[in-house]
Amino acid sequence: MEVVGQLQKQYVDFITSLFREAYLDDQYVQLQKLQDDSNPEFVVEVVSIFFEDSEKLLNDLASSLLVSISLFWVFILCLRPSLLLMVVLFFLLFLFQLYSQQQVVDFKKVDGYVHQFKGSSSSVGAQRVKNACVTLRNFCEEKNLDGCSRYLNLVKQEFYLVKNKLETLLRMEQQILQAGGTVPLLEQVPLLWKQ
Amino acid sequence: MNLGGLQAVKSMSVPSSSLSRKSGDGVSDQFPAGLRVLVVDDDPICLLILEKMLKKCLYEVTKCNRAELALNYLRENKNGYDIVISDVHMPDMDGFKLLEHVGLEMDLPVIMMSADDGKKVVMKGITHGAVDYLIKPVRIEALKNIWQHVVRKNKDEYKGKDCEQTGSVEDGEQQQKPPEDAEYSSSANEGNWKNSKKRKDEEDEAEERDDTSSLKKPRVVWSVELHQQFVTAVNHLGLDKAVPKKILELMNVPGLTRENVASHLQKYRLYLRRLSGVSQHQNGLNNAFMGPTDATFGSMSSFNGIELQALASSGQLPPQSLAIIQAAALGRATNKSPVPVPLVDQRNLFSFESPKLRFGEDSLLNNNSKQINLLHGIPTNMEPKQLATLHQSAQSLGNLNMQLQSQSSQSGSLLTQRPQSQPRTPLLNEINGSHVSTLPSSLGQPIMSQALPSSVLPRNGIENVRGGTFGSVSQPSSALDFSVNHGTEFPGNSFPLMSNSGIPILTSKGMLQEEVKSEMKVPRGYLPNYDTFDELNQNRTQDWGVQTDGSTFDVSQHSNLQGSLDVSPSILVQQGFSSNLKSEQSRNIPVSKATFAVGDSRAGNISNPSQQLNSSPADISQRIKAERLPNMGFQNTFFPEQFGQDDLMSALLKQQEGTGAVESEFGFDGYHLDNLPV
Numbered sequence: 001m002e003v004v005g006q007l008q009k010q011y012v013d014f015i016t017s018l019f020r021e022a023y024l025d026d027q028y029v030q031l032q033k034l035q036d037d038s039n040p041e042f043v044v045e046v047v048s049i050f051f052e053d054s055e056k057l058l059n060d061l062a063s064s065l066l067v068s069i070s071l072f073w074v075f076i077l078c079l080r081p082s083l084l085l086m087v088v089l090f091f092l093l094f095l096f097q098l099y100s101q102q103q104v105v106d107f108k109k110v111d112g113y114v115h116q117f118k119g120s121s122s123s124v125g126a127q128r129v130k131n132a133c134v135t136l137r138n139f140c141e142e143k144n145l146d147g148c149s150r151y152l153n154l155v156k157q158e159f160y161l162v163k164n165k166l167e168t169l170l171r172m173e174q175q176i177l178q179a180g181g182t183v184p185l186l187e188q189v190p191l192l193w194k195q
Numbered sequence: 196m197n198l199g200g201l202q203a204v205k206s207m208s209v210p211s212s213s214l215s216r217k218s219g220d221g222v223s224d225q226f227p228a229g230l231r232v233l234v235v236d237d238d239p240i241c242l243l244i245l246e247k248m249l250k251k252c253l254y255e256v257t258k259c260n261r262a263e264l265a266l267n268y269l270r271e272n273k274n275g276y277d278i279v280i281s282d283v284h285m286p287d288m289d290g291f292k293l294l295e296h297v298g299l300e301m302d303l304p305v306i307m308m309s310a311d312d313g314k315k316v317v318m319k320g321i322t323h324g325a326v327d328y329l330i331k332p333v334r335i336e337a338l339k340n341i342w343q344h345v346v347r348k349n350k351d352e353y354k355g356k357d358c359e360q361t362g363s364v365e366d367g368e369q370q371q372k373p374p375e376d377a378e379y380s381s382s383a384n385e386g387n388w389k390n391s392k393k394r395k396d397e398e399d400e401a402e403e404r405d406d407t408s409s410l411k412k413p414r415v416v417w418s419v420e421l422h423q424q425f426v427t428a429v430n431h432l433g434l435d436k437a438v439p440k441k442i443l444e445l446m447n448v449p450g451l452t453r454e455n456v457a458s459h460l461q462k463y464r465l466y467l468r469r470l471s472g473v474s475q476h477q478n479g480l481n482n483a484f485m486g487p488t489d490a491t492f493g494s495m496s497s498f499n500g501i502e503l504q505a506l507a508s509s510g511q512l513p514p515q516s517l518a519i520i521q522a523a524a525l526g527r528a529t530n531k532s533p534v535p536v537p538l539v540d541q542r543n544l545f546s547f548e549s550p551k552l553r554f555g556e557d558s559l560l561n562n563n564s565k566q567i568n569l570l571h572g573i574p575t576n577m578e579p580k581q582l583a584t585l586h587q588s589a590q591s592l593g594n595l596n597m598q599l600q601s602q603s604s605q606s607g608s609l610l611t612q613r614p615q616s617q618p619r620t621p622l623l624n625e626i627n628g629s630h631v632s633t634l635p636s637s638l639g640q641p642i643m644s645q646a647l648p649s650s651v652l653p654r655n656g657i658e659n660v661r662g663g664t665f666g667s668v669s670q671p672s673s674a675l676d677f678s679v680n681h682g683t684e685f686p687g688n689s690f691p692l693m694s695n696s697g698i699p700i701l702t703s704k705g706m707l708q709e710e711v712k713s714e715m716k717v718p719r720g721y722l723p724n725y726d727t728f729d730e731l732n733q734n735r736t737q738d739w740g741v742q743t744d745g746s747t748f749d750v751s752q753h754s755n756l757q758g759s760l761d762v763s764p765s766i767l768v769q770q771g772f773s774s775n776l777k778s779e780q781s782r783n784i785p786v787s788k789a790t791f792a793v794g795d796s797r798a799g800n801i802s803n804p805s806q807q808l809n810s811s812p813a814d815i816s817q818r819i820k821a822e823r824l825p826n827m828g829f830q831n832t833f834f835p836e837q838f839g840q841d842d843l844m845s846a847l848l849k850q851q852e853g854t855g856a857v858e859s860e861f862g863f864d865g866y867h868l869d870n871l872p873v
Contacts, residue, residue: 027334034247039247042247049243050240053240112284116237119241119282119309119310119331120240120241122310122331122332123238123240123244123331123332123333124240124244125332
């Protein structure tokens with residue numbers, strides 16, 4: 001069928017580009033291979049769980065880097081001191097924060113989150129996300145708060161990118177199936193860009 | 196979906212339901228299909244992917260996302276799994292710790308995996324005994340060959356190396372880490388027990404596991420009877436002249452080989468050596484106890500009932516060695532072989548039980564080690580008579596193992612004299628378990644005698660007092676672990692109403708007074724100590740600080756207390772202290788109390804006699820609490836949240852003053868305030 005053929009071609013082109021740009025790697029192909037008649041929605045399942053978990057993980061990550069800041073303000077507000085006192089306290093806390101941010105942030109915890117994210121992203125084949133996580137982990141080890149924050153943003157960015165791509169890919173697969181065709185499984189393509 | 200067309204992959208044949216090993220086909224045909232794998236990983240994505248991959252390899256997969264759960268699975272179904280795959284980084288338990296547990300208890304091959312491919316981590320996996328280390332993302336090719344580890348492990352066992360290996364490994368472990376001897380020996384003990392039990396099961400299921408059983412040699416299980424025969428033969432021949440061949444002839448057991456006897460003899464000799472080397476070192480005593488346990492009971496099943504019997508029968512172990520132990524431990528001429536035997540038995544019983552009870556708890560090993568230490572501590576201070584009493588009662592309460600343990604921890608703490616003494620949970624357990632009724636009296640005596648001499652320093656005095664009642668101060672962490680463990684083990688126990696209302700305490704105090712009357716010794720011992728406390732104000736701040744910690748902890752912890760009032764105050768106090776101890780390692784007082792309290796609470800649920808026992812500790816704890824509460828005001832910096840404590844404090848204080856009059860009612864066992872060194 002012409003439609004199916006076209007859809008399939010589009011699919012192949014798209015997934016090839018994803019491999020080429022390292023959004024996905026060979027692990028994704030492994031996932032596809034695992035899918036069979038007994039579990040026809042396996043890839044969709046795994047990918048959805050990945051999305052959910054990652055959102056949560058990223059939130060935890062972000063908050064663990066920011067925890068130091070919020071607590072101080074909350075504490076101050078709770079005390080309800082006089083206005084002047086509040087101003088003074090704010091100022092002091094601000095200074096204290098600047099000084100102590102390095103110590104207050106629990107880099108070990110952040111590292112734990114990043115490690116977990118690295119594991120799950122590598123399991124689905126999200127290569128760029130995984131690489132960003134590796135760099136972020138290095139910053140955590142160096143206790144470089146600035147670097148951590150920057151790279152956390154990068155990790156987030158990469159995640160949303162790959163999420164987008166994967167959603168598109170899965171949608172295309174659905175279209176092919178609905179048109180009555182079969183999804184082409186690319187065995188050879190990843191090998192070309194295998195690291 | 197149908198992946199035809201461009202699909203280059205040849206999917207494996209659809210696994211026709213789980214291929215069980217009992218298929219009856221030849222070993223080579225089905226194996227490794229049907230290999231039973233347990234996967235542990237907190238990451239659900241990895242778990243899902245791994246499960247799918249393993250299923251594609253035709254393995255039987257069980258997945259779980261928590262290490263504790265995994266350990267439960269493994270323990271419930273001793274022979275239900277062939278291999279374990281575990282992640283390294285998990286939130287509830289470190290992967291390496293799980294690795295240790297599985298290796299010791301179930302002796303299964305464990306594969307570690309992680310996204311972390313650093314050399315250090317991989318090395319750590321190897322040194323902890325993992326058979327393999329996989330880097331995530333795991334590919335299906337890597338999983339296809341994991342069956343090799345199962346085969347390899349079975350092959351080693353088949354060669355009969357395992358018996359000797361485990362023996363030597365245990366010994367090695369025990370020698371390598373003197374300070375952690377107890378812990379290791381206990382874990383090795385567990386492992387030994389589990390191994391022997393597992394071997395027994397394996398023997399039973401040998402027929403069913405044809406496909407892999409050909410790789411496994413049926414192991415000799417050194418049952419109690421068998422060991423008895425062995426010991427008889429050795430004694431008959433004389434230890435020096437006991438050679439495996441002659442022993443084998445004397446034993447006249449069909450199917451037993453000279454190699455089996457040789458390895459068992461080796462273990463037995465090590466055990467005896469340890470026993471004789473115990474006299475000087477308490478730690479050594481620990482080892483000895485654990486060692487003999489290993490050697491003697493390694494082959495015994497770990498069932499409580501069987502253990503009891505086994506221990507009783509194994510109590511027949513060379514009376515000389517037992518006597519030696521007793522002499523060493525107690526520093527007295529042991530003319531009571533029957534007593535030592537039950538003591539040893541009980542210790543073993545409890546040490547074995549404690550692991551069972553605390554499975555899945557990180558502090559499992561700690562507890563065991565603590566228990567062992569407690570055993571040590573106790574003998575030095577206990578009189579043989581009391582030990583005998585304790586043991587006898589302990590034996591009668593075989594069913595109350597768990598309770599016993601908790602109680603024993605308490606009594607153990609009671610018995611330990613010195614604040615710096617090692618925790619003596621095992622002994623405490625024994626004492627507690629055994630005797631609900633006899634404990635108070637027996638405890639009272641040692642407590643008194645112990646408290647007096649040790650109360651040189653105010654702090655010591657306080658500690659001793661507590662120790663007298665609660666089995667003193669042992670290492671905080673251990674006691675804490677113990678108490679905490681008990682806490683987790685007995686969630687349903689009727690913790691007395693606690694926390695923030697002073698009323699329960701008041702009522703409990705009233706009850707305590709009554710109980711005090713009924714239970715002479717313990718409260719009496721306590722009362723004088725209490726007064727001693729008052730006299731030793733200068734050291735209060737520190738002690739109270741610690742205590743307040745404890746109380747705070749208690750309050751927060753025991754929100755669901757109900758019922759037995761007598762237990763609650765003690766529990767609160769003790770738990771709080773134990774928590775304190777954790778945080779402030781310098782404080783050792785609470786620990787003993789904590790363990791004691793915890794044990795008490797547990798015991799309370801068990802039976803009336805237990806409750807009586809509990810009440811006495813409760814009395815003591817209450818008193819202690821009362822003492823502490825007044826000081827809380829001084830130590831506000833530590834625990835601002837102890838609001839409710841003030842009420843309790845005042846209530847307790849009043850009570851104490853009231854109970855002060857009670858003191859005169861009881862005759863102290865030669866324990867008088869005047870005699871207390873101040």
